[in-house]
Amino acid sequence: MSSSQKAIGHGGLHPSHLHTIQLYGADERLLTVNVARYIAEGLQLDEAVLVIASPDHTAAFVRQLPLAGIHPDRAVKEQQLTFLDAKRMLDSFMVDGRPDKQLFRNALGSAVRAMRAAQPGAGKRAYGEMAGTLWARDEFAAAIELEELWNEFVPPLGLQLFCGYPINVFDAEFGSADVHSILRSHSRVRAIDEDGDLERAVQRAIDDFAPPDSDPHSIQTAAVPDDVMVPDAEKAILSLRAGRPGHAKDVLSHARHYYQAEKHFRALIENSSDAILLMNPGWEILYASHSTARVLGYAPARIMGTNCLHLVHPADRDNASRTVADALATPRVPLRFEARVRTNVGDWGWVEITVTDLSLDPSVGGIVWNYRDISERKAAEQALRESERRLATRERYLQTLLDSMPDCVKVLGRHGEVLEMNAAGLRMLEADSPQQVIGQCVYPVIDPSNRGAFQALNESVFDGGTGGTLDFSVNGLKGAHRTFETHVVPLRDGADRVIGALSATRDITEREAAVSALRQANESLEQFGYAAAHDLQEPIRNVSLYTELLARRYRGKLDEQASEFMDITVEGARRMQALVSDLLAYTRSLDKPQNELPGTDANGVVAEVLANLRTAIGTTGAEVVCGNLPSLPIYRVHLVQLLQNLVGNALKYRSEDLPHIEISSLERPEEFVITVRDNGIGIPADQTERIFGVFKRLHGRNVAGNGIGLAICQRIISHYEGRIWVESQPGQGSAFMFTLPCRRPLPTQ
Numbered sequence: 164m165s166s167s168q169k170a171i172g173h174g175g176l177h178p179s180h181l182h183t184i185q186l187y188g189a190d191e192r193l194l195t196v197n198v199a200r201y202i203a204e205g206l207q208l209d210e211a212v213l214v215i216a217s218p219d220h221t222a223a224f225v226r227q228l229p230l231a232g233i234h235p236d237r238a239v240k241e242q243q244l245t246f247l248d249a250k251r252m253l254d255s256f257m258v259d260g261r262p263d264k265q266l267f268r269n270a271l272g273s274a275v276r277a278m279r280a281a282q283p284g285a286g287k288r289a290y291g292e293m294a295g296t297l298w299a300r301d302e303f304a305a306a307i308e309l310e311e312l313w314n315e316f317v318p319p320l321g322l323q324l325f326c327g328y329p330i331n332v333f334d335a336e337f338g339s340a341d342v343h344s345i346l347r348s349h350s351r352v353r354a355i356d357e358d359g360d361l362e363r364a365v366q367r368a369i370d371d372f373a374p375p376d377s378d379p380h381s382i383q384t385a386a387v388p389d390d391v392m393v394p395d396a397e398k399a400i401l402s403l404r405a406g407r408p409g410h411a412k413d414v415l416s417h418a419r420h421y422y423q424a425e426k427h428f429r430a431l432i433e434n435s436s437d438a439i440l441l442m443n444p445g446w447e448i449l450y451a452s453h454s455t456a457r458v459l460g461y462a463p464a465r466i467m468g469t470n471c472l473h474l475v476h477p478a479d480r481d482n483a484s485r486t487v488a489d490a491l492a493t494p495r496v497p498l499r500f501e502a503r504v505r506t507n508v509g510d511w512g513w514v515e516i517t518v519t520d521l522s523l524d525p526s527v528g529g530i531v532w533n534y535r536d537i538s539e540r541k542a543a544e545q546a547l548r549e550s551e552r553r554l555a556t557r558e559r560y561l562q563t564l565l566d567s568m569p570d571c572v573k574v575l576g577r578h579g580e581v582l583e584m585n586a587a588g589l590r591m592l593e594a595d596s597p598q599q600v601i602g603q604c605v606y607p608v609i610d611p612s613n614r615g616a617f618q619a620l621n622e623s624v625f626d627g628g629t630g631g632t633l634d635f636s637v638n639g640l641k642g643a644h645r646t647f648e649t650h651v652v653p654l655r656d657g658a659d660r661v662i663g664a665l666s667a668t669r670d671i672t673e674r675e676a677a678v679s680a681l682r683q684a685n686e687s688l689e690q691f692g693y694a695a696a697h698d699l700q701e702p703i704r705n706v707s708l709y710t711e712l713l714a715r716r717y718r719g720k721l722d723e724q725a726s727e728f729m730d731i732t733v734e735g736a737r738r739m740q741a742l743v744s745d746l747l748a749y750t751r752s753l754d755k756p757q758n759e760l761p762g763t764d765a766n767g768v769v770a771e772v773l774a775n776l777r778t779a780i781g782t783t784g785a786e787v788v789c790g791n792l793p794s795l796p797i798y799r800v801h802l803v804q805l806l807q808n809l810v811g812n813a814l815k816y817r818s819e820d821l822p823h824i825e826i827s828s829l830e831r832p833e834e835f836v837i838t839v840r841d842n843g844i845g846i847p848a849d850q851t852e853r854i855f856g857v858f859k860r861l862h863g864r865n866v867a868g869n870g871i872g873l874a875i876c877q878r879i880i881s882h883y884e885g886r887i888w889v890e891s892q893p894g895q896g897s898a899f900m901f902t903l904p905c906r907r908p909l910p911t912q
């Protein structure tokens with residue numbers, strides 16, 4: 164494109180309304196941003212907005228508008244915003260490559276009427292790129308004519324206009340006569356960017372080529388149209404092109420390079436996840452990147468000019484000052500520190516700050532602060548510290564607990580090696596230090612009689628077993644022999660793998676000794692009782708026999724008092740004989756006959772008991788009811804004693820009513836419960852336990868008995884590890900109940 168081809172003279176109609184031109188060839192992205200702002204501004208002022216653009220640009224505006232706070236769909240629906248296709252509208256009024264005035268008027272008229280209908284009375288604005296489209300097709304004259312038509316028709320419509328042209332300010336065409344004509348048909352040129360990047364780039368390029376003694380700011384402005392508002396950067400380029408065309412090429416090639424580098428740099432900064440501040444040595448913030456809003460919550464403009472140190476937490480300010488002093492002492496070297504900084508909501512967020520003194524770098528000229536949000540990392544570190552602290556406390560707590568326990572707590576490996584053992588465990592093994600035991604196999608100290616069982620239990624937990632309980636003996640490292648009771652369970656890791664056999668072990672040496680001593684004492688006592696009762700029987704029988712003989716032979720030959728003494732002696736001897744016989748029955752109550760199997764059909768036993776008691780049942784007129792009873796885990800002889808005592812008592816301690824006796828059973832998962840219920844005289848609540856004692860009874864001589872029956876019942880039931888008790892109230896009858904545990908091997912004699 165040569166400027167001579169494009170020149171059409173300097174005629175034209177200068178606008179009397181606001182008619183803005185944007186030259187976006189050097190930076191198309193900025194067109195999108197600026198047009199979106201222009202549209203948003205109009206909509207916020209309730210103006211009707213008309214956009215005549217290419218489909219590509221329209222799509223870009225629609226994407227950008229939400230960032231400017233506008234819902235484009237809603238605005239279009241409410242007819243506040245209208246999009247028209249630039250090419251289609253152009254086609255409607257172009258005739259032989261020239262805009263036809265009448266057709267243009269019609270096309271414009273219908274578009275504006277539509278706007279007016281939507282927003283009566285409101286202002287109007289339009290963005291258009293029809294002339295820009297003609298320019299792109301090199302139809303420069305047509306473009307200028309079209310602008311002139313706009314300037315002719317727009318003032319009475321009260322329309323503000325914004326035109327986009329794909330002219331690149333760095334290209335040679337910017338400065339051509341056609342560009343001058345286009346510029347003159349507008350009232351102002353919109354700066355290509357508002358950040359001053361273009362201006363800085365041009366100035367820097369001019370400085371690059373200026374002779375050392377020349378005034379770098381002397382820009383010739385003769386080439387700039389007087390009545391058009393042109394930003395400084397564009398003005399400088401136009402002056403260069405007009406005043407020093409040969410020089411302009413090199414300068415603008417540098418300027419283009421600087422501008423693009425600046426834009427790239429800016430894009431990097433703005434899109435960085437860090438916030439970037441620039442400050443001078445007096446801590447004044449000179450620049451804040453857009454990302455400051457993301458990291459710290461501040462709009463960049465709000466903190467520009469403020470003191471950078473005030474953002475830092477007071478406790479971190481010394482550190483910040485020191486780091487900045489160090490940075491100033493070592494220009495260009497990035498120095499890092501962590502600090503809390505105040506966010507816009509007033510709390511403190513953790514950031515990592517990198518300070519670099521780039522004061523000497525002309526393109527920066529300050530100290531750069533780079534903030535990186537590390538609050539998440541700090542929170543994670545804090546949480547980790549917390550949980551470590553909690554874990555340490557917990558571990559201390561557990562260790563104290565373990566070491567203060569009287570029981571041994573240990574973890575063994577599959578082969579019996581000791582992985583862990585508390586202080587009590589070391590004492591039990593008679594070890595002087597953990598080193599003596601940890602890592603060693605424990606099997607050798609287990610008494611050979613239990614070693615196999617111990618090893619089997621230990622290994623079972625590694626093979627899927629749930630563990631178990633075992634009594635075993637240990638020959639300690641210093642030779643002491645002791646007995647322990649251990650409970651072993653599998654110890655699992657987070658993945659549910661068994662990593663050890665965890666056990667709690669209690670020293671039961673003393674307890675075992677006490678139990679054994681008690682057992683022996685009981686046995687001796689029993690033998691003594693049995694021997695006493697048994698050996699007393701003979702002399703007592705003789706005393707009884709001979710006193711009765713004496714009484715019979717001398718009855719009537721003695722005086723009255725001697726007869727009375729004789730009677731008392733005879734009665735005492737009888738009673739003594741009965742007591743000794745009961746005592747013998749008690750001591751022998753647990754004898755079990757040879758050849759008897761432990762499962763007993765209770766129905767058969769009841770029949771036998773009723774037969775034994777038939778005289779008493781007959782004389783009292785008692786009714787005995789018995790349900791179907793199960794086979795019970797007890798020797799027959801013991802069940803006979805139990806039921807005969809209970810049914811016998813039910814008959815003996817009857818009330819005035821005819822005795823009614825019920826025998827029933829209940830089967831629970833763990834035990835059988837047998838009940839003998841009567842309608843007799845009942846028992847006072849405070850006596851219900853006492854009556855199970857030896858020779859304990861509630862009645863005098865008027866009711867036969869020695870108080871041994873329930874004691875025998877109690878003894879038998881205890882032997883089977885069951886319970887016996889009575890539920891009763893005086894006058895309400897009694898229910899004697901006893902349990903027999905099922906699924907348990909019967910006690911051996």
Ligand code: ADP
Binds near residue numbers: 841845861868872873
């Ligand atoms: P004895 O019947 O020889 O006195 P027991 O040991 O069988 O001895 O009973 C102890 C006491 O319990 C009895 O003296 C009696 O007072 C009371 N007793 C036992 N069974 C019953 C019952 N079914 N009803 C009321 N009292 C009873």
